[in-house]
Amino acid sequence: MSCISDMGKLLRKSEKQLSIASTEDKNLALKKVIESIENNRKNILESNEADIAIAKENNMKPSLIDRLKLDDEKIDSIIESIHTVIKLQDPIWKSDKVWTLENGLTISKMNVPLGVIGIVYESRPNVTVDAFTLALKSGNCIMLRGSSTAINSNKALVKAIKEGLANSPISEDVVQFIEDPNRDHVLEMLRANEYIDLIIPRGGKDLISFVVKNATVPTIETGVGNCHIFIDESGDLNKALDIVINAKTQRPGVCNACETLLVHKNIAENFLPLLYDKIKDIVEIRGCSKTRSIISMKEAVESDWQEEYLDYILAIKVVEDLNEAIDHIGKYGSKHSESIITENLSNSRMFLRKVDAAAVYVNSSTRFTDGGEFGFGAEMGISTQKIHARGPIGLEQLVSNKYLIIGNGQIRR
Amino acid sequence: MSCISDMGKLLRKSEKQLSIASTEDKNLALKKVIESIENNRKNILESNEADIAIAKENNMKPSLIDRLKLDDEKIDSIIESIHTVIKLQDPIWKSDKVWTLENGLTISKMNVPLGVIGIVYESRPNVTVDAFTLALKSGNCIMLRGSSTAINSNKALVKAIKEGLANSPISEDVVQFIEDPNRDHVLEMLRANEYIDLIIPRGGKDLISFVVKNATVPTIETGVGNCHIFIDESGDLNKALDIVINAKTQRPGVCNACETLLVHKNIAENFLPLLYDKIKDIVEIRGCSKTRSIISMKEAVESDWQEEYLDYILAIKVVEDLNEAIDHIGKYGSKHSESIITENLSNSRMFLRKVDAAAVYVNSSTRFTDGGEFGFGAEMGISTQKIHARGPIGLEQLVSNKYLIIGNGQIRR
Structure with missing residues (x-):
């Protein structure tokens, strides 16, 4: 049994609970995560320093080091993003479209979670928290695969997230982080249609093109901005x-x-x-x-x-x-x-x-x-493809729908 | 140069015209197609008889022959579907969401066409017309790849469509039909990211799984209904x-x-x-x-x-x-x-x-x-996947969006 299928099974199991969790429970879980990030602040910053030190040794470009770097201000801003998402309206189990057919059937197009989202991302460790926060609030489980350059920062952040969830009504299994840097896991993740409903690559041109070429799971192309x-x-x-x-x-x-x-x-x-x-x-x-x-x-x-x-x-x-x-x-x-x-x-x-x-x-x-500037709270990335969602991917973009059709014996003529 | 890339180039060229065509012009084109289907009715029925004869020789199951069969009533119903789509509201260049940021920027989330849609389908020849009609009304060009069992019916229907467009303000190049039954073309189509924005497979389990496994173009899984x-x-x-x-x-x-x-x-x-x-x-x-x-x-x-x-x-x-x-x-x-x-x-x-x-x-x-029962007019298929569109795919599901942001000198602080 592989690491991906183990994680996948946990996510699919957690999905059933999370998809029908109340807004109250989801917001409480996010508040617990904020507390836990505060409690882990020192550990997160130290882990990030380790990543930065390695990046400098490897002569990473200053603009990329800027993306990787965490400081107290950036952690404050990560926490502020979670507060913003807590305040945002829960996108799930609401409908903009309800109508009744001539035969009396009433149809409601309800927002439901996508299920399990996979994200493959480079560098910026704040993506770890942003992605988790948006996924949780929209009722989605998430599999995270960050860059090896941010591995220490990401591990510290995921530890904080899981500690927060452990004190909340939501299972800590809703988030799974791939620690092993082996790239084979990425390939396996891209083809895990059984376990993942949507893959979002977030990073440079090469990463995005690798994901789009190799994924059988539906993907959203993000980010390259010329x-x-x-x-x-x-x-x-x-x-x-x-x-x-x-x-x-x-x-x-x-x-x-x-x-x-x-x-x-x-x-x-x-x-x-x-x-x-x-x-x-x-x-x-x-x-x-x-x-x-x-x-x-x-x-x-x-x-x-x-x-x-x-x-x-x-x-x-x-x-x-x-x-x-x-x-x-x-x-x-x-x-x-x-x-x-x-x-x-x-x-x-x-x-x-x-x-x-x-x-x-x-x-x-x-x-x-x-996403933040548009008023969506945090964002999962910026889609440059046309299907599903185009532009910043916030809460409202992380949903699917289910048609509820209520009748009293209707049959088709 | 392959058949797919030739068609792809024509579609990309036509896309620029069709994506900003007026509703008036699109509806006029659909009316001309109705006239042309009426004029071609005899040829369409004869071509369908040829397909049915071959299907019977090959011992096709009666339920599948029922799907393949056209008669006057079914042609009337195809025409009726086009009339329904003409009456439906144009989904393009309208917005349900317009808001203004604190800094004065006004953002409108506008519906725009997807671009070029590819559809790979089996048997039912009415799909040829339904798919074209929905694509045209939603400002999308379309590449059609029907089943070899319906090849004569489909050719006759596409001929009628193109003759109708030739008498309209919309170029007949907006629809391309792959006549050559060689399955290599399907594979090439599934990977033609340069030319196609979305592929919809419509048919049995094997077709759908072949498309999902091999496509690099985004796809919508449709139809298997247990x-x-x-x-x-x-x-x-x-x-x-x-x-x-x-x-x-x-x-x-x-x-x-x-x-x-x-x-x-x-x-x-x-x-x-x-x-x-x-x-x-x-x-x-x-x-x-x-x-x-x-x-x-x-x-x-x-x-x-x-x-x-x-x-x-x-x-x-x-x-x-x-x-x-x-x-x-x-x-x-x-x-x-x-x-x-x-x-x-x-x-x-x-x-x-x-x-x-x-x-x-x-x-x-x-x-x-x-789609018809739900009030969407005709449908492109019924999506059983969660991203982009789930359930019947009608006009409103064949759109992407573009954010228009109007300012007077705003910069980010």
């Missing part, structure tokens, strides 16, 4: 400056950061020098030939349009018009978050309709594509 | 009789027909002889030992509890109580449609909560799990 901002001819240059700087530099290591800037040719000469002055000291800029005819910089090559830098690097292309911008985004974008800076209503409308992405913005930073 | 009716101790025996007879015999070749009957031990002696008298001449009954101690019949073996007969055969098991019924359904059911016949409120509530299926009924035939 996001663009297009400064239209009519764009307000002050808004544009603030937005580009925010979207590129406020936290470059995340998926909703801006990677490529598209600038309308008629404002490029005004805008680019302003931008250059503001960011040249912190951001490496790579430009197309037109950009470089205005400001001297490194040349952007084909791969620059494709890459999610996750770093202080920005590619810039001067475009003929809105259509070229939309085409460029269609060709290179990852359907995550795309923004237009414009004062022209028709152009904003066309951008909103024609750009195919989870989140399409007008006059805003792309950095808002996030 | 459906149960449980007659509780308090059940009204007249309702129970009507419902069981209806669910078993009104159309046994479909997925929402009843396959196993569970009877509470305290009413078995009253109920089973009544049922036996009514159905013994048309239905083969296979019973557990307790059933056979009341009425002499063939013995039900383990495989009987597992099988979707799709035929005039019914398995019967006498159970101790509601819990045993729920456990039996949990073990053998395919999460399709399950019904309890009871006058006891607590028992109905427990059945509704604990039975995990797309449709759970109280005092009703299972035969209503159907």
